[in-house]
Amino acid sequence: MGFTIYTATGCTRCKIIKQLMNEKGIAFEEQDMKAAGKEAFQKFYAANRKAIFRGPDGVEFPLLHDGITIRQGIGACVAYLLSGTKLDGFFSVGTLHKEWVDGIHVSGGNPEYTTEFLAALQYIKKGNNMKLQLDTNGLNSAILEQILAQDLADVVIMNVLGPKELYSQLAGEAVNITEVEKSLSLVTKFPEYKLQTTVAPVVREDGEISYLTTKEIGATAKFIAEATGSMKNPYLVKLFKPKECKDERFKTIEAMPANALLSYRTAARTHQVFVEIEKN
Amino acid sequence: MTKPIAELIFLSEIHYFHEHTWANVEGDLVKVGITDFAQDSLGNIIFVELPNVGETYSKGDEFGQAESAKTVSALYMPVSGEIVGVNSELEEAPQHVNEDPYGAGWMIVVKPSNLDEIKELLSKEDYLNQIK
Numbered sequence: 001m002g003f004t005i006y007t008a009t010g011c012t013r014c015k016i017i018k019q020l021m022n023e024k025g026i027a028f029e030e031q032d033m034k035a036a037g038k039e040a041f042q043k044f045y046a047a048n049r050k051a052i053f054r055g056p057d058g059v060e061f062p063l064l065h066d067g068i069t070i071r072q073g074i075g076a077c078v079a080y081l082l083s084g085t086k087l088d089g090f091f092s093v094g095t096l097h098k099e100w101v102d103g104i105h106v107s108g109g110n111p112e113y114t115t116e117f118l119a120a121l122q123y124i125k126k127g128n129n130m131k132l133q134l135d136t137n138g139l140n141s142a143i144l145e146q147i148l149a150q151d152l153a154d155v156v157i158m159n160v161l162g163p164k165e166l167y168s169q170l171a172g173e174a175v176n177i178t179e180v181e182k183s184l185s186l187v188t189k190f191p192e193y194k195l196q197t198t199v200a201p202v203v204r205e206d207g208e209i210s211y212l213t214t215k216e217i218g219a220t221a222k223f224i225a226e227a228t229g230s231m232k233n234p235y236l237v238k239l240f241k242p243k244e245c246k247d248e249r250f251k252t253i254e255a256m257p258a259n260a261l262l263s264y265r266t267a268a269r270t271h272q273v274f275v276e277i278e279k280n
Numbered sequence: 281m282t283k284p285i286a287e288l289i290f291l292s293e294i295h296y297f298h299e300h301t302w303a304n305v306e307g308d309l310v311k312v313g314i315t316d317f318a319q320d321s322l323g324n325i326i327f328v329e330l331p332n333v334g335e336t337y338s339k340g341d342e343f344g345q346a347e348s349a350k351t352v353s354a355l356y357m358p359v360s361g362e363i364v365g366v367n368s369e370l371e372e373a374p375q376h377v378n379e380d381p382y383g384a385g386w387m388i389v390v391k392p393s394n395l396d397e398i399k400e401l402l403s404k405e406d407y408l409n410q411i412k
Contacts, residue, residue, distance in 0.1 A: 008349070033324075033349060041349075042326045042374065049327055049347070058350035 003028035006041050006063040010034075013074040014062040016128050020081050033061075055095035075103050078124055083116040090117050094133075101130045106147065106156075107139035114143050121152040136187070137161055137171060138180030148186055155192045158183060162212055163219035166202060184227035195224055195272075196236040199264060201250045209249065211240065211256060214267035221271035231273050237264050238278040285412060288316040291382055295398055296407035297358035299340070302382065303401060306389075310359055310398070313386040314346065314377065317411050323348040325377045328370045330387060336362045339397055343388065346377065355387065359397040365389030 003021070005028050007014035021028050031037025031044070044065070045052060053060060053072055064071040064080070071080045075091035087109055094103030101124055109117060124130050133155040136144055147153050160180075161170035168175045187193045197220050199212050212220075217237060225231050239261060242253050261277040268275040290296075294304040300318035304311045319325065327347040337343050337357045344355045366388050370376060377385035392398070402410065 033326075038324065042324075045326045045347075045349075046371065046374075054352065058348070058352075 002067065004040075004044075004065045004067075005030050006037065006044060006061065006065070007032050008034050008061045011061045016074060016124075017062050017064065017077045017081070020078060020123070024081060026081065028064075053093040055093070057095070057097070060093050060095070073103060074101055074124060074130070075120070079117075079120045082120050082123065083113065086110070086113045086116050087120060090120075096133060099129065099131050100133060100154075102133040102135075104132060104134045106134050106136040106144050109140075111140050111143060114140075114146065117143065118146060118150060118152065121147065122150070125152055125154075131155075133157065135159060136183055138167075138183040139171070139175065141179045141182040141186065144183050144186050148189055153190055155194070156187050156190045157194050157196065158187045160184070160195055160197050160220055160224055162197065162200070162202075163216050164223055165219075166212075166216065169202060170200060181227040184224060185229070188228050188230065188233065194234045194236060196238055198238045198240050199256060199261070200240050201253050203249070209253060214263050217264045218267035218270060221268035221275065225271045231271060233272055233274065235268065235272040235275045236278060237261055237268060237275060282320050285317070285408070288320060289382070290316065290404045290408060292404050294382065294404075295358065295401035296404065297356060297401055298407075298410060299356035299358075301356055301358045303358040303390075303398060304382075305395075305398060308391070308395070309364065310361070310390045310392050311386050312358060312388045312390060313381055314355065315407070316381050318346075318353070319378050319381045319385070322346055322353055322378075323350055325374045328374045328377060328387065330366045330368075330370065331363050333363050333366060336360075336393075346374075357390070358401055359390060359392045360394060361390040361392040363388055364391045 003026060005017060007030055009032055031040040033041035048070060051070055060073050062077060064077045071077045073093040079087035079091050090105055090109035092103040094101055096102045121132060125132050131154040134153045135157040137159045161167055164177050167177055167180060201209050201211055203209055224233060239256055239258060242251055242255050245251050265275055265277045294302045296302055300315050301312055302315055325346050325348050330344045338360045339357050341357045342354045343357050346353050346355060367386050
């Protein structure tokens with residue numbers, strides 16, 4: 001099975017992946033979309049465009065294709081080349097540029113492969129002088145602890161899904177809330193961190209779907225204050241975007257107007273004085 | 281790299297829509313594509329999504345999109361009408377749009393519901409004034 005890597009002239013991340021493949025003795029064919037590989041990339045794109053991620057700056061490179069699966073972006077490529085499919089879920093395509101790498105989800109993968117995950121971060125950050133922006137929703141706090149100990153993150157963004165009582169429901173799995181509390185206290189120790197909560201839809205006990213209430217966002221801010229021991233965390237309350245939602249149940253829900261966030265800010269401010277709301 | 285406007289080509293005998301599509305009357309049908317300015321701004325086009333024959337659109341509706349590695353750009357109907365032809369060669373060779381936007385890079389043929397709409401479109405000079 002042959003590997004093809006689609007690259008763009010001058011793309012540093014592409015060079016890093018080619019270097020890694022050379023180090024590991026993996027044979028591959030390179031198609032540079034700005035040079036001789038223009039036509040090959042066009043064909044590949046036309047055949048796979050639904051599976052290819054486009055960020056605000058267009059298609060993110062490199063794209064590594066083994067004939068079946070496409071791995072896109074530095075994180076997913078490094079993870080795959082070092083550990084095969086074990087690290088699936090930890091990485092997605094990021095949108096940051098220059099030396100910054102994002103799309104790294106501490107809570108997204110299988111904690112059995114913590115060692116492999118840390119090795120992939122090590123390779124990107126220490127081996128190639130990149131800076132890492134990680135995100136977490138509080139799960140896999142033991143991994144976060146090791147990331148902190150090994151100094152493997154420059155920025156951590158924690159998505160605090162909601163108040164304690166609704167956390168499992170919002171996460172879509174049974175959550176041990178002490179995990180989330182532990183992550184909250186760890187996250188404040190990173191060089192830079194930000195907490196955020198999306199005003200997400202919740203399926204209520206009677207089956208009705210409604211957005212998190214201002215009271216529930218207030219309770220979330222309180223939860224953050226208790227777990228971090230601080231009322232002064234950088235905290236952002238965000239709008240839910242139904243169109244970008246993958247959950248079929250929530251796709252048709254009406255989007256909340258941006259100015260509705262004002263009352264959420266008021267509710268959160270009692271417990272997190274620096275709360276900001278997302279600008280549309 | 282985008283070119284200076286002076287180096288781009290704009291034909292006199294066709295009509296221009298402010299959303300960067302052109303319309304050329306051929307008998308009672310209208311052929312549509314994007315302007316040299318539009319293709320140059322997009323860069324190397326790697327995919328063109330076109331509508332199906334038989335679909336109808338109003339003037340200003342999005343009928344498809346052109347994608348380059350850097351951006352995705354919507355394509356807008358310069359006139360209302362039914363799609364009676366699409367340039368299927370663009371599936372295999374989207375680069376025609378870059379190489380020959382008024383020729384091999386044409387996109388659709390429309391049976392206009394109101395040919396008077398053509399008169400509302402821009403002349404070469406008007407369009408040039410808009411993009412300058």
